[in-house]
Amino acid sequence: MKKILAFTKPYRFLIIFALFLMFVELAVELVQPLLMAKIIDDGIVAKDFNMVLKWGGIMLGISLLAFISGIINSFYASHISQNFGYDIRKKLFEKVQSFSFTNLGRFETSSLITRMTNDVTQIQTTLFMSLRIMLRAPLTVIFGIALALIVNFQLGIFLAVALPLLLVCMKWIMKKGGLLFRTVQGKLDRVNGVMQENLTSMRLIKAFLRKDYEVNRFTKAANELTKGTASAFRTIEMTMPIMLLVMNVTILVVLWKGSLQVSNSEVKIGEVVAVVNYALRITSSLSMFSFIIMFFSRAKASSKRVTEVLETDVDLIDSADAEEEKSALEGKIEFQEASFKYPNSEAEVLKNVSFTVHSGETIAILGATGSGKSSLFQLIPRLYEANSGSIFIDDQEIKKYKLEHLRKQIGLVPQEAMLFSGSVQSNIMWGKEDATMDEVIFAAKNAQIHETIMALPQQYDSILGQKGINLSGGQKQRLSIARALVRNPKILLLDDSTSALDLKTEAKLLEAIKKYNCTTLIITQKISTAMQADKTLLLEDGMIIAEGTHEELMKTTKLYRKITESQFGKEMFTHDQTVN
Numbered sequence: 001m002k003k004i005l006a007f008t009k010p011y012r013f014l015i016i017f018a019l020f021l022m023f024v025e026l027a028v029e030l031v032q033p034l035l036m037a038k039i040i041d042d043g044i045v046a047k048d049f050n051m052v053l054k055w056g057g058i059m060l061g062i063s064l065l066a067f068i069s070g071i072i073n074s075f076y077a078s079h080i081s082q083n084f085g086y087d088i089r090k091k092l093f094e095k096v097q098s099f100s101f102t103n104l105g106r107f108e109t110s111s112l113i114t115r116m117t118n119d120v121t122q123i124q125t126t127l128f129m130s131l132r133i134m135l136r137a138p139l140t141v142i143f144g145i146a147l148a149l150i151v152n153f154q155l156g157i158f159l160a161v162a163l164p165l166l167l168v169c170m171k172w173i174m175k176k177g178g179l180l181f182r183t184v185q186g187k188l189d190r191v192n193g194v195m196q197e198n199l200t201s202m203r204l205i206k207a208f209l210r211k212d213y214e215v216n217r218f219t220k221a222a223n224e225l226t227k228g229t230a231s232a233f234r235t236i237e238m239t240m241p242i243m244l245l246v247m248n249v250t251i252l253v254v255l256w257k258g259s260l261q262v263s264n265s266e267v268k269i270g271e272v273v274a275v276v277n278y279a280l281r282i283t284s285s286l287s288m289f290s291f292i293i294m295f296f297s298r299a300k301a302s303s304k305r306v307t308e309v310l311e312t313d314v315d316l317i318d319s320a321d322a323e324e325e326k327s328a329l330e331g332k333i334e335f336q337e338a339s340f341k342y343p344n345s346e347a348e349v350l351k352n353v354s355f356t357v358h359s360g361e362t363i364a365i366l367g368a369t370g371s372g373k374s375s376l377f378q379l380i381p382r383l384y385e386a387n388s389g390s391i392f393i394d395d396q397e398i399k400k401y402k403l404e405h406l407r408k409q410i411g412l413v414p415q416e417a418m419l420f421s422g423s424v425q426s427n428i429m430w431g432k433e434d435a436t437m438d439e440v441i442f443a444a445k446n447a448q449i450h451e452t453i454m455a456l457p458q459q460y461d462s463i464l465g466q467k468g469i470n471l472s473g474g475q476k477q478r479l480s481i482a483r484a485l486v487r488n489p490k491i492l493l494l495d496d497s498t499s500a501l502d503l504k505t506e507a508k509l510l511e512a513i514k515k516y517n518c519t520t521l522i523i524t525q526k527i528s529t530a531m532q533a534d535k536t537l538l539l540e541d542g543m544i545i546a547e548g549t550h551e552e553l554m555k556t557t558k559l560y561r562k563i564t565e566s567q568f569g570k571e572m573f574t575h576d577q578t579v580n
C-alpha cells in the first residue's frame with residue numbers, strides 16, 4: 001500500500017485542496033444539528049420568528065457553500081484519480097518491458113493484463129471515492145459523537161459507547177475482505193486467461209469444432225469468479241445489519257433517556273433533537289460503510305498485486321562492469337562449453353556447447369525438434385543467461401556488453417512471425433524507428449517481399465490486421481525478415497524463418513542477405529539451406545554432434561546423410577562415401 005500511496009505524491013497539493021473542500025461539506029453537515037437545536041429552542045419554543053428566519057437563512061447559506069464545495073471537490077477528485085491511475089499503469093508497463101523471460105515466467109500474461117487494467121481501476125476508483133465521500137463517513141461518525149458529547153454529555157455518551165463495538169466489527173471485516181478480494185482478482189485472471197487464449201486461437205477452435213468445450217471452460221472460470229465475488233460481497237455486507245442494529249438500539253436509548261430528561265426539565269428539547277440528529281447522520285454514514293469497506297478491501301488486494309509486479313527484481317540487467325561500446329560489432333560469435341536450462345525446469349537443454357562463427361559467415365543449425373536450436377539463439381542477444389560456460393562476441397564475453405548495445409546490432413527473426421496491427425511500413429520500421437523509406441524498401445527487396453507489397457492495394461501503407469492476419473505464412477516470414485534487415489544487423493538470427501519459402505525464393509533471399517555483410521545463423525530443417533551455408537552445426541539432444549560443410553558432413557556424419565537421403569533420395573550419395 002505504501003508503494004502505491006507514493007504515486008499520490010505529485011498531486012499532494014491538489015489532494016489537500018480536495019480534502020479541504022470535503023471538510024467544508026463535512027463541517028456544514030455537522031453544524032446543521034446545532035443550528036437546528038438553536039432554531040427549535042430559541043426560535044420555535046421561544047416563539048421568536050425572527051430568530052427562525054435568521055438562523056434558517058444561515059443554514060441555507062452554508063448549505064449552498066457545501067453544494068459548491070462538493071462540485072469543485074468532484075472535479076479535482078476525478079482529475080487526481082485519473083492521473084494517479086495513468087501514472088501507475090505507465091510505471092507497470094515500463095516495468096514489464098524491462099522484465100527478463102525469467103521474470104515473465106512468474107506471471108501469467110492474463111494476470112499481467114488484469115493487474116494493469118482492472119487492479120489499477122480498483123485503486124483509482126478507491127482514491128476518487130476517498131476524496132469524494134469515503135473519508136466523510138468515518139469523520140462524520142467521529143465528529144458526530146464528539147459534537148453530541150458537547151451538546152449533551154449524558155446523551156452523547158450512549159453514542160460513544162457504541163463506537164468501539166463498531167470499530168471491532170469493521171476491523172474484522174476489513175481483514176477478511178482483503179483476503180477474499182485477493183482470491184477474486186486471481187479468479188478474474190483466470191477468466192481473462194481463458195478469454196485471451198480463446199480469442200487468439202479462434203481459427204483453431206472453429207477448425208477443431210471445439211466451441212462447446214471452450215464455452216464450458218469459460219463458463220467454469222466465470223462461475224468461479226461469480227461465486228468468489230458473491231462470497232466476498234456477502235461477507236462484507238454482513239457488517240451492515242450488525243452496525244445498524246447497534247446504532248438503532250443506541251437511538252432508542254437516547255430517545256428514552258432524552259424524553260425522561262425533557263419531562264424533568266433537565267435538558268432543552270432542541271438538545272435531544274440535535275443528539276438524535278447526530279445519531280441519524282452516523283447511522284446513514286454507517287450504511288455507507290459496507291460499501292466503503294468493499295472498496296478498501298478490494299483496493300488493498302489490488303495494491304498488493306500491483307506492488308508485486310513493481311517490486312519484482314529484474315534479473316537480467318547490465319552487469320556492473322559492462323562497457324560503454326560505441327563502435328559497431330564485427331559479428332564473431334564463440335560459444336565455450338555453454339550449458340543452459342530454463343529457470344522453471346531442471347532439464348539441461350544445451351550441454352557443453354562449443355563452436356565459433358567468424359564474422360560475416362553464414363552458419364546453418366540443423367537438428368531434430370526439441371534439440372535446443374531456438375534455446376541456443378536466445379542466449380546470443382542475452383534473452384536468457386547460460387548457466388555455465390561462456391559466450392563471446394568479438395572475443396569479449398557478452399555479459400561485458402551493455403544489453404542495448406548488444407541487442408541493437410542483432411536482427412532476430414523468431415520462429416513464429418510476430419507482426420503488429422498497423423501499416424506494412426510501420427511493421428518494417430519497427431526494426432529501426434528512424435529508417436528512411438529508401439531503407440525500408442531496400443530491406444523489403446532483400447527480404448524478397450517488395451513485389452508482394454507493391455501488389456497490395458495501398459502498397460507500403462496497406463494496413464495489416466492483428467498479428468498480420470491478412471498475410472500468408474510465407475509473407476509474414478519475409479516481412480519479419482525485412483524488419484530484422486532494416487536494422488542493418490551485424491548478427492542475423494533466422495529461426496526457421498525460411499520454412500515457408502520455396503527453394504528459389506530462399507536462395508535469392510540468402511544471396512541478398514550477403515549484401516549486409518553480417519554474421520548469419522539460420523535454424524533450418526532443410527538440407528538445401530544447409531548446402532548454401534559456410535558451415536552447418538548438427539544439434540542432437542542439446543549437444544553439437546557434428547560440424548562442417550555439407551560435403552564434410554556427408555562424409556563424416558551418418559545422421560546428416562540420413563536427413564539428406566530423406567529429403568533428396570539416395571542419389572545424393574557418391575560411390576566413394578563410406579558409411580559410418
Ligand SMILES: Nc1ncnc2c1ncn2[C@@H]1O[C@H](COP(=O)(O)OP(=O)(O)OP(=O)(O)O)[C@@H](O)[C@H]1O
Nearest residue numbers: 342344345349367368369370371372373374375376
Ligand atoms: N520456456 C521454456 N521453458 C522450459 N523448457 C523449455 C522452454 N522452451 C523450450 N523448452 C524446452 O527446451 C528444449 C529445447 O527447445 P527448443 O525450442 O530450443 O528446441 P528446438 O530445437 O528449437 O525445437 P523446434 O525445432 O521444434 O523449434 C525442449 O525440450 C523444450 O521442451
